[in-house]
Amino acid sequence: xxxxxxxxxxxxxxxxxxxxxxGIVAGPVSExxxxxxxxxxxxxxxxxxxxxxxxxxxxxPPDYPLSPPxxxxxxxxxxxxxxxxxxxxxxxxxxxxxxxxxYELSAERWSPVQSxxxxxxxxxxxxxxxxxxxxxxxxxAIMWRERREEFNEIAKRLVRKTLGIPS
Amino acid sequence: xxxLLSSVCLALTSIVIGNAYYQKKQFYPAVVYITKSxxxxxxIYIQFFVIVFMFGKLLRKIFLGTLRAAEFExxxxxxxxxxxxxxxxxTVFRDDFNPRFVALFTVLLFLKSFHWLAEERVxxxxxxxxxxxxxxxRVASLLGVLGILDYFLLMHAYNSTLVRGPxxxxxxxxxxxxxxxVVASTAIKYVLHAAxxxxxxxxxxxxxFLLYTExxxxxxxxxxxxxxxxxMAKIYALPMFVFRPMFFTIRNFKKALIDVxxxxxxxxxxxxxxxxxxxxxxxxxxxxxxxxxxxxxNHSKKLPCGHIFHTTxxxxxxxxxxxxxxxxLNILRTPNANSTAIPRPEEGVGGGAAGQGAAAAATxxxxxxxxxxxxxxxxxxxxxxxxxxxxxAASVPGLFENMGIGNxxxxxxxxxxxxxxxxAAPPNFPTLPLPPPFMIPPPFPFIAPYAVPPPPMPSDLxxxxxxxLKLLEGxxxxxxxxxxxxxxxxELMLNxxxxxxxxxxxxxxxxxxxxxxxxxxxxxxxxxxxxxxNNTNERPSTSAAxxxxxxxxxLHTSGTSNVASVAKPxxxxxxxxxxxxxxxxxxxIEDLGGEEHEYGVTQGGDAAQVSASSxxxxxxxxxxxxxxxxxxxxxxxxxxxxxxxxxxxxxxxxENSKMSTPTTxxxxxxxx
Numbered sequence: 001x002x003x004x005x006x007x008x009x010x011x012x013x014x015x016x017x018x019x020x021x022x023g024i025v026a027g028p029v030s031e032x033x034x035x036x037x038x039x040x041x042x043x044x045x046x047x048x049x050x051x052x053x054x055x056x057x058x059x060x061p062p063d064y065p066l067s068p069p070x071x072x073x074x075x076x077x078x079x080x081x082x083x084x085x086x087x088x089x090x091x092x093x094x095x096x097x098x099x100x101x102x103y104e105l106s107a108e109r110w111s112p113v114q115s116x117x118x119x120x121x122x123x124x125x126x127x128x129x130x131x132x133x134x135x136x137x138x139x140x141a142i143m144w145r146e147r148r149e150e151f152n153e154i155a156k157r158l159v160r161k162t163l164g165i166p167s
Numbered sequence: 168x169x170x171l172l173s174s175v176c177l178a179l180t181s182i183v184i185g186n187a188y189y190q191k192k193q194f195y196p197a198v199v200y201i202t203k204s205x206x207x208x209x210x211i212y213i214q215f216f217v218i219v220f221m222f223g224k225l226l227r228k229i230f231l232g233t234l235r236a237a238e239f240e241x242x243x244x245x246x247x248x249x250x251x252x253x254x255x256x257x258t259v260f261r262d263d264f265n266p267r268f269v270a271l272f273t274v275l276l277f278l279k280s281f282h283w284l285a286e287e288r289v290x291x292x293x294x295x296x297x298x299x300x301x302x303x304x305r306v307a308s309l310l311g312v313l314g315i316l317d318y319f320l321l322m323h324a325y326n327s328t329l330v331r332g333p334x335x336x337x338x339x340x341x342x343x344x345x346x347x348x349v350v351a352s353t354a355i356k357y358v359l360h361a362a363x364x365x366x367x368x369x370x371x372x373x374x375x376f377l378l379y380t381e382x383x384x385x386x387x388x389x390x391x392x393x394x395x396x397x398x399m400a401k402i403y404a405l406p407m408f409v410f411r412p413m414f415f416t417i418r419n420f421k422k423a424l425i426d427v428x429x430x431x432x433x434x435x436x437x438x439x440x441x442x443x444x445x446x447x448x449x450x451x452x453x454x455x456x457x458x459x460x461x462x463x464x465n466h467s468k469k470l471p472c473g474h475i476f477h478t479t480x481x482x483x484x485x486x487x488x489x490x491x492x493x494x495x496l497n498i499l500r501t502p503n504a505n506s507t508a509i510p511r512p513e514e515g516v517g518g519g520a521a522g523q524g525a526a527a528a529a530t531x532x533x534x535x536x537x538x539x540x541x542x543x544x545x546x547x548x549x550x551x552x553x554x555x556x557x558x559x560a561a562s563v564p565g566l567f568e569n570m571g572i573g574n575x576x577x578x579x580x581x582x583x584x585x586x587x588x589x590x591a592a593p594p595n596f597p598t599l600p601l602p603p604p605f606m607i608p609p610p611f612p613f614i615a616p617y618a619v620p621p622p623p624m625p626s627d628l629x630x631x632x633x634x635x636l637k638l639l640e641g642x643x644x645x646x647x648x649x650x651x652x653x654x655x656x657x658e659l660m661l662n663x664x665x666x667x668x669x670x671x672x673x674x675x676x677x678x679x680x681x682x683x684x685x686x687x688x689x690x691x692x693x694x695x696x697x698x699x700x701n702n703t704n705e706r707p708s709t710s711a712a713x714x715x716x717x718x719x720x721x722l723h724t725s726g727t728s729n730v731a732s733v734a735k736p737x738x739x740x741x742x743x744x745x746x747x748x749x750x751x752x753x754x755x756i757e758d759l760g761g762e763e764h765e766y767g768v769t770q771g772g773d774a775a776q777v778s779a780s781s782x783x784x785x786x787x788x789x790x791x792x793x794x795x796x797x798x799x800x801x802x803x804x805x806x807x808x809x810x811x812x813x814x815x816x817x818x819x820x821x822e823n824s825k826m827s828t829p830t831t832x833x834x835x836x837x838x839x
Contacts (some may be wrong), residue, residue, distance in 0.1 A: 003293030003363075004480075006460055010296070011460040033235075035294055062294060066487055096488055111492045112458040112484055165292060 005064045009034045012116050024120045035060040039071075039120055043159060044128040052159030056088070056123075068093045071119065073162070075162050078154045079116040079139035080130040089136035092122045096121035109158065173217050180214040185205045223280065224801060230309040231284055232301075238287045248411065249276055255408035256721050259399075260335045268335060268610045277317060282349045282659075287308050289353050292360040301363065310354050317347040334403045341395045345388060345412075352384040371466065371479045375430065382427050385420035392416055426486055435487035436498065437468055437478055444469040456480055516542060657836055 013034070018027055023042035032092045037058040043049030055074045072088035081089050091108035101138040132141045143151045157163060160166070187197040201207040227234070234242070257264060288306055288753065292298065324340030359377060363370040392413040399406040401551045444467040456463050458480035466478040476484075480491075490500050583773050 002359075006294055006296060008459050009312065015460075031296070033294075034296065062290065063483075066484055096490075111488075111495065112480070112488075113492045 003062075005060070005062060006034055008065055015039065015115075021117055023120060023124060024117070026116055026120060031055075035062070035064075037069075041118075041120060041123060042128070044124050045153060047128045048155035049127045052162045054127075054162055056086075058119075062098075065112040065114070068095055068114070069116070069119070072150065076158055078140050078151075078158055079137060080144050081126050081134055081136050082134050082140075083136045087121060087136075088126075089134060090122055090126050092119055102133070127129060134145060172797070173221065176210075176214055176217045179210045183210045206319075216273070219277060223277060226281070226285070229282070230305050230312075231288060232305070234284070235291070238284060238291075241287060242280060246280060247274070247608075249279055252408040256338060256406070257402050259406060259408070260338075263335060269333075271339060275339060276576065278313065278320075278346065279342075281309065281313060282346050282353075285313060286349065286353050287361065289357045292357070292364070298364070306357055310350060310357065314347065314350045316355070317343045317350060321347060329698055329816050337398065337402070338406075341391065344391055348387050348391070352380055353379045355384075374483055375434075376425065378427055378430055381419070381423040385416065385423045389413075389420050390417045413576075429486045430482065433482045437482055437487065440471055440498075441468045443467070444475045448475060461530070464475060470498065 001027035009028075013027055016024075023044070026037055027035045029038050034060070037060070037085065039056045039058060041054045041056060043052035044052065054077065056071045056073055057072050059072075060069045071088040073082060073088065075086070077086055083089060090115055094108060096108050096109040130141070130144050131144045137140055140151070143154075182196075183201065183206075187200045191197040201211065205326060252359075257271070260268065285306065288302075288309075292302075321340055321343040324343060326338040328334065328340060344585055356377065359373055359380075363373050395409060396406055396413065444463070448469060449463055449467065452475050454463055455461065456467065456475075456477040458476055460662065461477075463477060465777060466476050467475050468656050470481075470491050472491050472494050474491055476492065483490055485498070490496060540806060549712050557697045
């Protein structure tokens with residue numbers, strides 16, 4: 001019998017494979033290491049990210065699900081809640097103790113009942129509705145608030161880039 | 168790259184040796200030539216390091232196979248730190264710096280690297296889906312070899328220190344001792360992981376064993392480090408090079424200690440506070456522990472909020488966070504009442520009791536010691552004022568029975584009302600806040616406050632609670648609960664009236680201090696009790712809404728009244744009789760809340776016990792506080808005061824009624 005973290009990750013993988021949510025594909029990078037996943041997220045329809053497919057990595061801690069995984073986009077992203085290096089900044093990925101941005105409710109934080117699926121769904125909704133209050137990428141936040149056209153333009157360019165279409 | 172470097176190094180060495188032979192033609196002069204030439208020696212030393220490195224690679228291939236990327240990264244990181252520390256250590260021993268010394272440090276670093284790798288490997292066991300026999304053979308043999316080497320090197324260092332006094336061997340002896348502890352903890356972890364792998368079911372106590380291993384090893388390491396720093400500081404200089412590892416060791420030890428404490432608390436809570444989930448409850452839920460996503464067949468616990476998890480999953484979560492994983496109910500804030508507080512979240516009243524229970528739990532005091540004292544105190548004086556017992560006794564049967572107080576009055580006074588059965592409180596009342604010395608009560612001020620709160624009008628209360636309940640949730644048993652609440656209220660009212668009367672009697676008796684007529688007082692009090700009940704009922708009162716609001720705010724008010732009593736202890740007659748007054752009003756209503764709450768649960772669920780204990784706590788507190796505050800004032804109460812106090816009380820209640828919004832739990836918890 002393997003460790004509980006591993007068993008839980010296997011269960012989640014199975015669940016995600018059997019009943020995948022729309023626009024999300026996720027699974028371990030290799031069968032040897034269930035603690036690193038790769039996810040592909042389709043940009044939500046009706047938003048500036050529509051049509052894009054964004055690859056991301058999920059790194060799970062040894063004590064998952066007691067601690068949250070880390071998520072990082074491996075493509076270029078320009079979004080108020082994504083750091084320049086691709087790290088995703090949403091409350092569901094933060095353990096209740098720490099509050100990097102100082103505004104999150106503990107009710108939105110990580111707890112063991114959350115799952116990969118919920119994280120990815122939250123990320124999709126984050127793509128659709130950025131939270132301009134959180135300044136993971138301040139430039140993006142300001143642009144999203146004040147120059148929406150420009151923001152959409154950049155997002156469209158990113159979408160084309162992820163699809164390999166020259167812009 | 169590596170191959171290139173080693174081949175360049177090999178070429179250089181060959182050139183150096185070839186050159187020496189070419190020049191001296193014979194073995195011995197050639198060796199002398201090389202050792203005399205610094206450049207040649209440098210090349211030889213570098214060659215030596217390359218050989219060590221290659222040997223290390225060979226051993227790694229044998230014992231570990233290919234390293235994973237993460238393992239390699241960690242190894243590199245730790246290696247650089249260790250190298251820096253070694254250089255720092257050189258500065259301390261700069262006097263005996265020689266090739267042998269460098270060689271010894273190289274061996275140390277070499278062995279350290281393998282210790283780290285072994286640790287990483289064993290940690291990886293838990294995360295790896297499949298492990299073959301090769302893995303086990305490798306890890307076991309590596310650990311064995313490392314352990315033996317550490318032991319011999321440690322003994323060597325020890326012996327040489329004994330023979331030659333403190334030298335650099337002191338450092339090595341200490342380092343190998345630390346490494347030996349690393350081997351020990353790695354081996355224990357390995358055995359635990361391996362044992363779990365052999366079974367098909369998750370091994371529940373593994374986490375606990377791991378925790379204690381960490382704690383013990385951490386303690387040994389901390390002791391070693393402190394000892395070493397002390398010895399080194401005495402003999403040489405302050406060993407800067409161990410500060411970093413020492414800091415991390417102490418930090419880890421602290422973490423392990425906190426973990427153990429939290430884990431113990433979690434286990435204790437798990438065992439005492441939360442009921443096991445019954446098969447029925449498991450069937451009703453979807454039977455999957457949402458933490459580990461596995462079926463719950465056995466060993467699952469039901470939290471106060473009704474969510475069910477595996478005991479072990481819950482324990483490991485509670486080690487980090489004392490909230491329900493699903494609804495984030497803070498379980499520490501409601502440690503006693505929680506088992507019942509949520510299955511039927513009637514938070515307006517029940518939440519108050521819960522919050523009070525939490526306040527009680529916050530400051531534990533020896534109950535065993537407290538109970539006998541109170542027993543004496545009450546036993547001595549209460550017989551005269553039978554009515555004192557009921558309001559508390561009704562909600563605290565266990566406590567008063569333990570104390571041997573006959574509380575027959577509780578059944579006499581309600582006068583025909585069906586006495587509602589209360590479930591027995593659990594025998595352990597873990598916490599009572601106030602120290603025993605304050606518990607010796609003069610009986611009458613203790614009771615006096617009961618007189619003052621206006622009896623809640625049943626109809627008013629019921630409508631209000633109705634709204635409250637509607638606000639909170641559409642409960643099915645609402646009607647039944649309402650009825651019970653009503654009955655409870657009436658009972659309490661009667662009790663209060665009885666006490667009030669007794670009180671008046673006693674006070675009047677005391678006021679005629681110069682003419683002590685104890686027997687007469689008692690007699691008259693008994694006679695007039697019934698009349699007073701009626702009187703009290705008919706007395707015009709502020710709206711019952713005020714009383715209900717008070718139940719919600721009671722925690723707050725009792726807090727403030729406490730402050731008041733502390734603030735003006737010297738003003739004997741006025742200000743210090745006032746606070747207990749308020750407080751007792753609170754008790755009455757609060758007890759009311761506790762009881763009805765409890766009863767509702769007795770009907771609905773299995774968790775009534777804890778609620779009973781919660782009301783024990785609440786009333787326990789109140790009694791104590793009262794005794795404390797009123798014992799000061801007991802000497803000279805006056806009749807006129809009482810009316811004045813009553814006025815204040817009414818005013819207070821009215822004020823409270825203005826802010827009567829069922830904000831419930833947040834308010835209650837925030838005030839503790």
